[in-house]
Amino acid sequence: MIDNNYFLIITFLLCVGTLLIRGSFIAFSEKMNLSPRVRELFTYIPAAIFPALFVPATFFHQGIVEAISGKERFLVLIASSILCYFVRKTIVVIGFGMLLLYFVTAQ
């Protein structure tokens, strides 16, 4: 069992800290006068962060298909990304990727 005081201090500090991070810019949004350059910079946030969220987790995942050195998830991700470039429907891409991975690993 985890000690109550130990748990409560950690949870309190984490919650307050995370809320401060999440709310930092939002809280002062009405005072923010953004230049066109900064506004344009915000359009790059998905390109800067999202690949770092999913590319390493997929690339370094230890797969089971020996013929492709266990890199089936990474290859399926590339195939799904190519499909997404043309289709641009989230549900189609997820469905395609999940099915493809299922069939690739079923061998």
Add this chain to the structure above:
Amino acid sequence: MLYKVKMKFFKMGFISVIPIVSGIIPFGAVVGSAFSETGLKFWQAMLMDWALYAGAAQLASANLMKMNAAIFVIVITGLIINSRFLLYSAAMAPYLKSASPLTKFLCAFCLTDQSYATMNANQHKFHSDKDATDFYLGTAVCMQMVWHTSVLMGYIFGNFAPARISLDFAIALSFAALLIPTLKSKNHKFVALFSSVLSLLLYELPLRTGLMVTALISIALAWFIINRRRNHDRQ
């Protein structure tokens, strides 16, 4: 003052995030079962889940608590993992300029990778900042419902998601599907490619700092590209 939600955009947001949430079910189950294995009591698990609402930080904290790590180590680790929300907060701020403090609080509290990504991918559909806020709140409600249910189920039943289906892979697929439509110019594509390669090179950095370091260097690259192009246009 009560905030009046435009149901059209709220529903649109709620529905848009449904394909994405399939990926967070197994993650929620893992977090819930980790809470249980750590020895957290039911009320402790639910309190941390509802008050913190940040999966990766919850998982890391549970593992460190199990090892009886020092309080500051756990808190710093969790905050470093959550530091990416700073960039989302900056990107969300222009939409919330005229929102009430309560709406701002709700939007900040519910800020997640998935909610921000879904809103960002659909921004061409909004006519005003309020439409964007309503849409975002719709995604947030759907995310909250699925996430907390998954954690609860994981706590009670353990990791219930069948490994054979690889449901966790849906997270990677959903981020790819949300990212690609936002890569509208060659420069955006270049920054995404740069971030992908750099994140692989920095993967071994401790405390998952590779994520934030990659994000900051990629943002710096984007800033450099923007300035160079604008200066070039001026000449």
